Amino acid sequence: xxxxxxxxxxxxxxxxxxxxxxxxxxxxxxxxxxxxxxxxxxxxxxxxxxxxxxxxxxxxxxxxxxxxxxxxxxxxxxxxxxxxxxxxxxxxxxxxxxxxxxxxxxxxxxxxxxxxxxxxxxxxxxxxxxxxxxxxxxxxxxxxxxxxxxxxxxxxxxxxxxxxxxxxxxxxxxxxxxxxxxxxxxxxxxxxxxxxxxxxxxxxxxxxxxxxxxxxxxxxxxxxxxxxxxxxxxxxxxxxxxxxxxxxxxxxxxxxxxxxxxxxxxxxxxxxxxxxxxxxxxxxxxxxxxxxxxxxxxxxxxxx
Numbered sequence: 001x002x003x004x005x006x007x008x009x010x011x012x013x014x015x016x017x018x019x020x021x022x023x024x025x026x027x028x029x030x031x032x033x034x035x036x037x038x039x040x041x042x043x044x045x046x047x048x049x050x051x052x053x054x055x056x057x058x059x060x061x062x063x064x065x066x067x068x069x070x071x072x073x074x075x076x077x078x079x080x081x082x083x084x085x086x087x088x089x090x091x092x093x094x095x096x097x098x099x100x101x102x103x104x105x106x107x108x109x110x111x112x113x114x115x116x117x118x119x120x121x122x123x124x125x126x127x128x129x130x131x132x133x134x135x136x137x138x139x140x141x142x143x144x145x146x147x148x149x150x151x152x153x154x155x156x157x158x159x160x161x162x163x164x165x166x167x168x169x170x171x172x173x174x175x176x177x178x179x180x181x182x183x184x185x186x187x188x189x190x191x192x193x194x195x196x197x198x199x200x201x202x203x204x205x206x207x208x209x210x211x212x213x214x215x216x217x218x219x220x221x222x223x224x225x226x227x228x229x230x231x232x233x234x235x236x237x238x239x240x241x242x243x244x245x246x247x248x249x250x251x252x253x254x255x256x257x258x259x260x261x262x263x264x265x266x267x268x269x270x271x272x273x274x275x276x277x278x279x280x281x282x283x284x285x286x287x288x289x290x291x292x293x294x295x296x297x298x299x300x301x302x303x304x
Contacts, residue, residue, distance in 0.1 A: 011146065016267045017260055018151050022220065024259020025154040029161065029213035030229075030236035031243065031251035033206035036165075038245045039182040040202030041097070043105050047112035049233030051088070052210030054116050055081040056134070056228065057124040059215045063135050070135040074215050078208040085207025088112070089200045097199075121226045131223025134215065154216055161209060162252060168205075178202065182246075231277075235262065238280030241287050244297025253295065258283060 030052060037045045045051075055077050062073035092112065096104040125132070138153035169175035180188040181198040189195055217232055218224040239258045243250020261279050287294060 020260030020263030022151040024256035028255025031239035033209040035251045036206040046109040049229035050116040052214035053229040055211030056214030081207040081211040086204035089203035134218035244294025247296035250296030
Protein backbone atom coordinates (compact mmCIF):
# COMPACT_ATOMS: atom_id res chain seq x y z
CA UNK A 1 0.00 0.00 0.00
CA UNK A 2 2.81 2.43 0.87
CA UNK A 3 4.63 1.61 -2.37
CA UNK A 4 1.42 2.23 -4.32
CA UNK A 5 0.91 5.58 -2.57
CA UNK A 6 4.50 6.60 -3.25
CA UNK A 7 4.14 5.62 -6.91
CA UNK A 8 0.89 7.57 -7.21
CA UNK A 9 2.50 10.58 -5.56
CA UNK A 10 5.48 10.46 -7.89
CA UNK A 11 3.21 10.13 -10.93
CA UNK A 12 1.11 13.08 -9.73
CA UNK A 13 4.25 15.18 -9.31
CA UNK A 14 5.47 14.19 -12.77
CA UNK A 15 2.08 14.99 -14.31
CA UNK A 16 2.10 18.45 -12.74
CA UNK A 17 5.63 19.10 -13.98
CA UNK A 18 4.57 18.14 -17.52
CA UNK A 19 1.49 20.33 -17.21
CA UNK A 20 3.77 23.16 -16.09
CA UNK A 21 5.99 22.62 -19.13
CA UNK A 22 2.93 23.01 -21.37
CA UNK A 23 1.95 26.34 -19.83
CA UNK A 24 5.60 27.33 -19.47
CA UNK A 25 6.04 27.14 -23.24
CA UNK A 26 3.35 29.79 -23.60
CA UNK A 27 4.93 32.01 -20.95
CA UNK A 28 8.33 31.50 -22.57
CA UNK A 29 7.04 32.50 -26.02
CA UNK A 30 5.49 35.73 -24.75
CA UNK A 31 8.61 36.43 -22.66
CA UNK A 32 10.71 35.83 -25.77
CA UNK A 33 8.71 38.46 -27.66
CA UNK A 34 9.17 40.89 -24.76
CA UNK A 35 12.93 40.27 -24.79
CA UNK A 36 13.18 40.81 -28.55
CA UNK A 37 11.58 44.24 -28.28
CA UNK A 38 13.60 45.14 -25.19
CA UNK A 39 16.89 44.13 -26.82
CA UNK A 40 16.25 46.23 -29.94
CA UNK A 41 14.55 49.25 -28.37
CA UNK A 42 15.30 49.14 -24.63
CA UNK A 43 11.55 49.36 -23.99
CA UNK A 44 9.02 47.15 -22.23
CA UNK A 45 5.95 46.55 -24.38
CA UNK A 46 3.02 46.33 -21.98
CA UNK A 47 0.69 45.72 -24.93
CA UNK A 48 2.44 42.54 -26.06
CA UNK A 49 -0.16 40.27 -24.48
CA UNK A 50 -3.07 42.08 -26.14
CA UNK A 51 -1.29 42.10 -29.50
CA UNK A 52 -0.96 38.33 -29.09
CA UNK A 53 -4.67 38.22 -28.21
CA UNK A 54 -5.60 40.07 -31.41
CA UNK A 55 -3.46 37.65 -33.43
CA UNK A 56 -5.21 34.76 -31.71
CA UNK A 57 -8.56 36.10 -32.83
CA UNK A 58 -7.16 36.36 -36.37
CA UNK A 59 -6.13 32.70 -36.18
CA UNK A 60 -9.65 31.83 -35.03
CA UNK A 61 -11.16 33.91 -37.86
CA UNK A 62 -9.07 32.17 -40.50
CA UNK A 63 -9.91 28.75 -39.08
CA UNK A 64 -13.57 29.24 -38.18
CA UNK A 65 -14.83 31.82 -40.67
CA UNK A 66 -12.61 31.07 -43.67
CA UNK A 67 -12.42 27.32 -43.19
CA UNK A 68 -8.63 27.01 -43.23
CA UNK A 69 -6.97 24.10 -41.41
CA UNK A 70 -5.74 25.25 -38.03
CA UNK A 71 -2.05 25.04 -38.98
CA UNK A 72 -2.65 27.08 -42.15
CA UNK A 73 -4.73 29.55 -40.13
CA UNK A 74 -1.89 29.93 -37.63
CA UNK A 75 0.67 30.51 -40.39
CA UNK A 76 -1.60 33.13 -41.97
CA UNK A 77 -1.98 34.83 -38.59
CA UNK A 78 1.81 34.82 -38.17
CA UNK A 79 2.20 36.60 -41.52
CA UNK A 80 -0.45 39.19 -40.66
CA UNK A 81 1.12 39.71 -37.23
CA UNK A 82 4.55 40.32 -38.75
CA UNK A 83 3.18 43.12 -40.91
CA UNK A 84 1.04 44.46 -38.06
CA UNK A 85 3.99 44.58 -35.65
CA UNK A 86 6.03 46.56 -38.17
CA UNK A 87 3.17 49.00 -38.76
CA UNK A 88 2.60 49.54 -35.04
CA UNK A 89 6.25 50.43 -34.52
CA UNK A 90 6.30 52.74 -37.53
CA UNK A 91 2.97 54.50 -36.92
CA UNK A 92 2.51 54.53 -33.13
CA UNK A 93 5.89 53.96 -31.47
CA UNK A 94 8.32 55.73 -33.80
CA UNK A 95 6.80 59.24 -33.38
CA UNK A 96 7.31 59.19 -29.59
CA UNK A 97 10.58 57.21 -29.38
CA UNK A 98 12.69 60.33 -29.69
CA UNK A 99 10.81 62.21 -27.00
CA UNK A 100 12.68 63.54 -24.00
CA UNK A 101 10.94 61.15 -21.60
CA UNK A 102 10.82 57.36 -22.14
CA UNK A 103 7.54 57.38 -20.21
CA UNK A 104 5.86 58.59 -23.39
CA UNK A 105 6.41 55.22 -25.02
CA UNK A 106 5.24 53.42 -21.87
CA UNK A 107 2.03 55.45 -21.93
CA UNK A 108 1.54 54.60 -25.62
CA UNK A 109 1.94 50.87 -24.95
CA UNK A 110 -0.50 51.05 -22.03
CA UNK A 111 -2.99 52.87 -24.24
CA UNK A 112 -2.39 50.26 -26.92
CA UNK A 113 -3.13 47.57 -24.33
CA UNK A 114 -6.59 49.00 -23.70
CA UNK A 115 -7.30 49.90 -27.32
CA UNK A 116 -6.36 46.51 -28.79
CA UNK A 117 -8.39 44.64 -26.17
CA UNK A 118 -11.46 46.77 -26.88
CA UNK A 119 -10.95 46.52 -30.64
CA UNK A 120 -10.64 42.73 -30.50
CA UNK A 121 -13.87 42.48 -28.51
CA UNK A 122 -15.64 44.82 -30.92
CA UNK A 123 -14.54 43.01 -34.08
CA UNK A 124 -14.53 39.35 -33.14
CA UNK A 125 -17.00 38.88 -30.27
CA UNK A 126 -20.67 39.26 -31.08
CA UNK A 127 -23.08 40.62 -28.43
CA UNK A 128 -24.20 37.83 -26.12
CA UNK A 129 -21.74 35.37 -27.63
CA UNK A 130 -20.12 32.89 -25.29
CA UNK A 131 -16.43 32.09 -25.21
CA UNK A 132 -14.92 31.06 -28.53
CA UNK A 133 -13.37 27.64 -29.01
CA UNK A 134 -10.09 27.34 -30.88
CA UNK A 135 -9.54 24.14 -32.89
CA UNK A 136 -6.79 21.98 -31.43
CA UNK A 137 -3.43 22.16 -33.13
CA UNK A 138 -2.21 18.87 -31.66
CA UNK A 139 -4.21 15.68 -31.11
CA UNK A 140 -5.43 14.68 -27.69
CA UNK A 141 -4.08 11.67 -25.91
CA UNK A 142 -0.97 10.57 -24.05
CA UNK A 143 2.38 9.24 -25.13
CA UNK A 144 4.75 7.15 -23.00
CA UNK A 145 4.75 7.75 -19.22
CA UNK A 146 1.50 9.68 -19.49
CA UNK A 147 3.08 12.67 -21.26
CA UNK A 148 0.44 14.50 -23.25
CA UNK A 149 0.82 14.76 -27.00
CA UNK A 150 0.00 18.46 -26.80
CA UNK A 151 2.83 19.05 -24.30
CA UNK A 152 5.34 17.47 -26.68
CA UNK A 153 3.89 19.52 -29.53
CA UNK A 154 4.09 22.76 -27.55
CA UNK A 155 7.71 22.02 -26.62
CA UNK A 156 8.50 21.28 -30.28
CA UNK A 157 7.04 24.64 -31.30
CA UNK A 158 9.23 26.42 -28.74
CA UNK A 159 12.31 24.57 -29.98
CA UNK A 160 11.51 25.56 -33.57
CA UNK A 161 11.04 29.20 -32.53
CA UNK A 162 14.39 29.23 -30.73
CA UNK A 163 16.16 27.51 -33.63
CA UNK A 164 14.77 29.96 -36.19
CA UNK A 165 15.71 32.92 -34.00
CA UNK A 166 19.21 31.53 -33.49
CA UNK A 167 19.72 31.05 -37.23
CA UNK A 168 18.37 34.54 -37.92
CA UNK A 169 20.40 36.34 -35.27
CA UNK A 170 23.65 34.37 -35.61
CA UNK A 171 23.82 33.34 -39.26
CA UNK A 172 22.40 36.25 -41.29
CA UNK A 173 23.41 39.83 -42.02
CA UNK A 174 20.00 40.98 -40.77
CA UNK A 175 20.64 39.24 -37.46
CA UNK A 176 24.07 40.84 -37.24
CA UNK A 177 22.51 44.27 -37.80
CA UNK A 178 19.85 43.57 -35.16
CA UNK A 179 22.51 42.57 -32.63
CA UNK A 180 24.59 45.62 -33.48
CA UNK A 181 21.65 47.97 -32.88
CA UNK A 182 20.79 46.17 -29.64
CA UNK A 183 24.41 46.43 -28.44
CA UNK A 184 25.21 50.01 -29.47
CA UNK A 185 22.77 52.01 -31.63
CA UNK A 186 25.10 54.97 -32.07
CA UNK A 187 28.00 52.84 -33.31
CA UNK A 188 25.60 50.93 -35.56
CA UNK A 189 24.61 54.20 -37.24
CA UNK A 190 28.25 55.03 -37.86
CA UNK A 191 28.79 51.84 -39.86
CA UNK A 192 25.75 52.48 -42.04
CA UNK A 193 23.06 50.39 -40.31
CA UNK A 194 19.57 51.88 -40.52
CA UNK A 195 18.63 51.71 -36.85
CA UNK A 196 15.04 52.75 -37.53
CA UNK A 197 14.52 49.79 -39.84
CA UNK A 198 16.08 47.42 -37.32
CA UNK A 199 13.78 48.68 -34.57
CA UNK A 200 10.82 48.07 -36.85
CA UNK A 201 12.06 44.56 -37.61
CA UNK A 202 12.37 43.87 -33.87
CA UNK A 203 8.69 44.69 -33.35
CA UNK A 204 7.77 42.75 -36.49
CA UNK A 205 9.57 39.62 -35.21
CA UNK A 206 8.02 39.83 -31.75
CA UNK A 207 4.44 39.93 -33.05
CA UNK A 208 4.44 36.48 -34.76
CA UNK A 209 5.92 34.86 -31.65
CA UNK A 210 3.07 36.39 -29.67
CA UNK A 211 0.60 35.08 -32.25
CA UNK A 212 1.88 31.54 -31.76
CA UNK A 213 1.78 31.88 -27.97
CA UNK A 214 -1.77 33.22 -27.97
CA UNK A 215 -3.04 30.51 -30.30
CA UNK A 216 -1.41 27.80 -28.18
CA UNK A 217 -2.92 29.33 -25.04
CA UNK A 218 -6.38 29.32 -26.65
CA UNK A 219 -6.12 25.63 -27.55
CA UNK A 220 -5.47 24.78 -23.87
CA UNK A 221 -8.76 26.40 -22.87
CA UNK A 222 -12.25 25.02 -23.31
CA UNK A 223 -13.10 28.51 -24.55
CA UNK A 224 -11.36 31.89 -24.76
CA UNK A 225 -12.38 35.53 -24.74
CA UNK A 226 -10.76 38.97 -24.58
CA UNK A 227 -9.19 38.24 -21.18
CA UNK A 228 -7.12 35.30 -22.48
CA UNK A 229 -3.68 36.91 -22.40
CA UNK A 230 -3.90 39.27 -19.44
CA UNK A 231 -2.76 36.75 -16.83
CA UNK A 232 -0.32 35.20 -19.31
CA UNK A 233 1.38 38.58 -19.73
CA UNK A 234 1.99 38.83 -15.98
CA UNK A 235 3.63 35.41 -15.94
CA UNK A 236 5.63 36.31 -19.06
CA UNK A 237 7.02 39.43 -17.37
CA UNK A 238 7.98 37.25 -14.40
CA UNK A 239 9.72 34.82 -16.77
CA UNK A 240 11.59 37.62 -18.55
CA UNK A 241 12.65 39.16 -15.24
CA UNK A 242 13.79 35.79 -13.96
CA UNK A 243 15.82 34.93 -17.05
CA UNK A 244 16.99 38.46 -17.86
CA UNK A 245 15.33 40.96 -20.16
CA UNK A 246 18.31 40.94 -22.53
CA UNK A 247 18.56 37.15 -22.84
CA UNK A 248 16.39 35.07 -25.21
CA UNK A 249 17.70 31.91 -23.52
CA UNK A 250 16.75 33.39 -20.16
CA UNK A 251 13.20 34.04 -21.42
CA UNK A 252 12.82 30.38 -22.37
CA UNK A 253 14.29 29.01 -19.13
CA UNK A 254 12.37 31.56 -17.06
CA UNK A 255 9.10 30.69 -18.79
CA UNK A 256 9.51 26.99 -18.07
CA UNK A 257 10.45 27.67 -14.44
CA UNK A 258 7.44 29.93 -13.93
CA UNK A 259 5.11 27.44 -15.62
CA UNK A 260 6.29 24.51 -13.50
CA UNK A 261 6.24 26.57 -10.29
CA UNK A 262 2.69 27.71 -11.07
CA UNK A 263 1.49 24.17 -11.74
CA UNK A 264 3.06 22.77 -8.57
CA UNK A 265 1.66 25.64 -6.50
CA UNK A 266 -1.86 24.96 -7.76
CA UNK A 267 -1.52 21.27 -6.92
CA UNK A 268 0.21 21.34 -3.54
CA UNK A 269 -0.53 24.76 -2.00
CA UNK A 270 -4.27 24.91 -1.48
CA UNK A 271 -4.36 27.12 1.61
CA UNK A 272 -5.79 30.11 -0.24
CA UNK A 273 -7.70 30.45 -3.49
CA UNK A 274 -5.65 32.24 -6.10
CA UNK A 275 -2.37 31.61 -4.28
CA UNK A 276 -0.77 30.68 -7.62
CA UNK A 277 -1.08 34.32 -8.72
CA UNK A 278 1.44 35.23 -6.02
CA UNK A 279 4.15 33.09 -7.67
CA UNK A 280 5.16 35.52 -10.45
CA UNK A 281 5.27 38.47 -8.09
CA UNK A 282 7.43 36.59 -5.59
CA UNK A 283 9.79 35.53 -8.38
CA UNK A 284 10.08 39.10 -9.67
CA UNK A 285 10.77 40.39 -6.14
CA UNK A 286 13.40 37.73 -5.40
CA UNK A 287 15.17 38.29 -8.72
CA UNK A 288 15.22 42.06 -8.30
CA UNK A 289 16.66 41.72 -4.80
CA UNK A 290 19.23 38.97 -5.44
CA UNK A 291 20.14 39.25 -9.14
CA UNK A 292 18.64 42.35 -10.78
CA UNK A 293 19.86 41.36 -14.25
CA UNK A 294 18.21 37.94 -14.11
CA UNK A 295 19.74 34.47 -14.26
CA UNK A 296 21.17 34.97 -17.77
CA UNK A 297 21.19 38.76 -17.99
CA UNK A 298 24.38 40.67 -18.68
CA UNK A 299 25.88 43.20 -16.31
CA UNK A 300 26.82 46.26 -18.34
CA UNK A 301 29.98 47.98 -17.15
CA UNK A 302 30.50 51.56 -18.35
CA UNK A 303 33.78 53.35 -18.14
CA UNK A 304 33.68 56.92 -16.91
